[in-house]
Amino acid sequence: MTMPLQGTPNVFDPRNPTLVPQPGQPNAGQATGSAGISSLALQSPAAAVASSRTDATALVSIGGTVTVGDELTLQVANNVFANAAFGGNPAAVIAHTYTVQAGDTIQTIADRLSNLFNDDTNAQTVGLRADNIGNNITFRHNGPVGNLSTLSAILGEPSQITIGGSATANDTLAVQFTGGPFAAPHVVSITVPGGSTSANSMALALANAINADAGCIGASITATNSTSHVNLTVPAADEPITPAVFANPAQIQCTVGGSATAGDALNVTLTIAGASYTSTYSVVSTDTVNSMASGIAGAINANPQLIALGISAAAANATVSISWPPGVGQIRISKSITGAGTETLTTTGGPSETITIATQATETFALTPSNGVFSGGAGPIIPVNNFDFSTGAAIGGVGTLMSFFYGQPVTVDFVTLSALVNEAMPIV
Numbered sequence: 001m002t003m004p005l006q007g008t009p010n011v012f013d014p015r016n017p018t019l020v021p022q023p024g025q026p027n028a029g030q031a032t033g034s035a036g037i038s039s040l041a042l043q044s045p046a047a048a049v050a051s052s053r054t055d056a057t058a059l060v061s062i063g064g065t066v067t068v069g070d071e072l073t074l075q076v077a078n079n080v081f082a083n084a085a086f087g088g089n090p091a092a093v094i095a096h097t098y099t100v101q102a103g104d105t106i107q108t109i110a111d112r113l114s115n116l117f118n119d120d121t122n123a124q125t126v127g128l129r130a131d132n133i134g135n136n137i138t139f140r141h142n143g144p145v146g147n148l149s150t151l152s153a154i155l156g157e158p159s160q161i162t163i164g165g166s167a168t169a170n171d172t173l174a175v176q177f178t179g180g181p182f183a184a185p186h187v188v189s190i191t192v193p194g195g196s197t198s199a200n201s202m203a204l205a206l207a208n209a210i211n212a213d214a215g216c217i218g219a220s221i222t223a224t225n226s227t228s229h230v231n232l233t234v235p236a237a238d239e240p241i242t243p244a245v246f247a248n249p250a251q252i253q254c255t256v257g258g259s260a261t262a263g264d265a266l267n268v269t270l271t272i273a274g275a276s277y278t279s280t281y282s283v284v285s286t287d288t289v290n291s292m293a294s295g296i297a298g299a300i301n302a303n304p305q306l307i308a309l310g311i312s313a314a315a316a317n318a319t320v321s322i323s324w325p326p327g328v329g330q331i332r333i334s335k336s337i338t339g340a341g342t343e344t345l346t347t348t349g350g351p352s353e354t355i356t357i358a359t360q361a362t363e364t365f366a367l368t369p370s371n372g373v374f375s376g377g378a379g380p381i382i383p384v385n386n387f388d389f390s391t392g393a394a395i396g397g398v399g400t401l402m403s404f405f406y407g408q409p410v411t412v413d414f415v416t417l418s419a420l421v422n423e424a425m426p427i428v
Helices: 045-052 106-118 121-126 144-148 201-211 214-218 289-302 304-309 412-421
Strands: 027-033 035-044 056-064 071-077 093-099 127-131 134-142 150-155 159-165 174-177 184-191 223-226 227-233 242-247 250-259 266-271 277-283 314-315 319-323 329-340 343-348 351-358 363-370 387-390 401-404
Touching: 027 250, 056 106, 056 144, 056 150, 071 106, 071 134, 071 363, 093 106, 106 121, 106 134, 121 127, 127 343, 134 144, 144 159, 144 363, 144 412, 174 201, 174 351, 184 201, 184 214, 184 242, 201 214, 201 223, 201 227, 242 351, 250 266, 250 289, 250 314, 250 329, 266 289, 277 289, 277 304, 289 314, 329 343, 343 387
Parallel strands: none
Antiparallel strands: 027 035, 056 134, 056 363, 071 093, 071 150, 127 134, 159 227, 159 351, 174 184, 174 242, 223 227, 250 319, 250 343, 266 277, 266 329, 314 319, 387 401
16 A cells, blocks of 8 residues: 655654544544434544643733724734645735725724634634624634734824925925835925925925825826825725835035134035935135035045935035935935044035824734733644654744644644744744
C-alpha cells in the first residue's frame, strides 16, 4: 500500500492520527445514547486540543456620540496573517471599517464591527473572533499565537481642514494624501492669489482643486466647502489613508550682512516635511557679503539630501533664494552662526496663511490594554501545513531544525513561538 503524503488534509494517516476520525483509532470522543441505541461521537485530538486552549484577548470600548458618515476602523495585526494559508496579506493585518449610518447607536456600531470580523473568512481561518456586549468588543485569538496579536483603532474621515490668516500672493496651500490607493504621497495644492482674498475663498479654491484632481477622482475622495473650512470624505475602501496639510511661502530667502571673520560657520537649516537638513559655509578672510551668500548657495546645492529632494539655491548679491518642487511638503528655514559672529543672517519666507486639519469623528475608542496587545493565550500551537523550521537561525543563533506536521499539536517556548510568528509560519 502506498502511503499518502504525510499531513494530507482529510486523508487518514496513522502517522498523523489528528486528521480524520476513524473507528478504532486513538481519537478523543464520548459515548452518547438515546432510546437504547448507543453511538460514539468521535473528535480528532487536534480539535480536542484546539477547543481546550485558552484564547488571548484584547478589548475595545466604543463611546462618544454618533455622527452619520464617520468611518471607524478596527484592525488586528499578527505576522502569521501574511502566510498564504491565511490569505497571504502582506500587511499582516485583518482590518474592517464601518461607516456610521442613520439610526446607529454606539451599541449597533459595536455589533456591526463585530459582525464584519466574524464574517471574514480569513479571520475564521486563523481563529480570530469578536464578541460584543453593549459597546464593548472583546477580540479573541486562539492559543499562544494570539499573544503576539495587536489591536488598534482608527477614527477616520471625514476630516475638516481649516484655513486662516491673510492671503499673500503666490503662497501655496496643499493637502497631501498618504496610504490607501496612493503608492506615493499625493499632493493637491492651490496658489494663493493674494490681495483681498478671504479665508473662505481659499477654502473654496482648495475644495475645487481636490474635486478636480485626477488622483482624488480615481480614489473617490471628495471635498465640500463651508465658510473657511474644507470637509474631506474618503471612502472606506481607501482606508487606512492619512491626509495632512501644509502652507508654503512664495519664496524663501536668506540675506547675509555684517563683516567676515575667518573660521566662522554660517549654518542654514531647511526643515522639510518634519525632517531637518543643515548646510554650512565656512567664512574666509577675503569674504564679502556677496561671496558669503554665494558660499551658502553652493553648500545647499552640494547637500546630497537636498539634491535628492530637488531643492536648489541661487545667490544674487547678498541674498540666497531657495527653490523646491511642489510635492516636497512643508518647508521652513532657520539659521545660526558659530564663531565670532560678526556676520548676520536674516531669513524671510514664512507663509501668512494658516492651515490645519482635524478628524471630525465624534465617536471614541478605548483599548484595554492601552497598547492593544493581546494576552492570556495558552496551549500548544497547531500547524496547518507541513514545514521545517530552523529556530535558532530565525533569531540570530545556530539553527536547530524542527519539523512540524499538519494538525499535530506542538508545545513550544515563547522564543520559538515568536520566531515562528515573525517568520509567518502556518500555525494557529
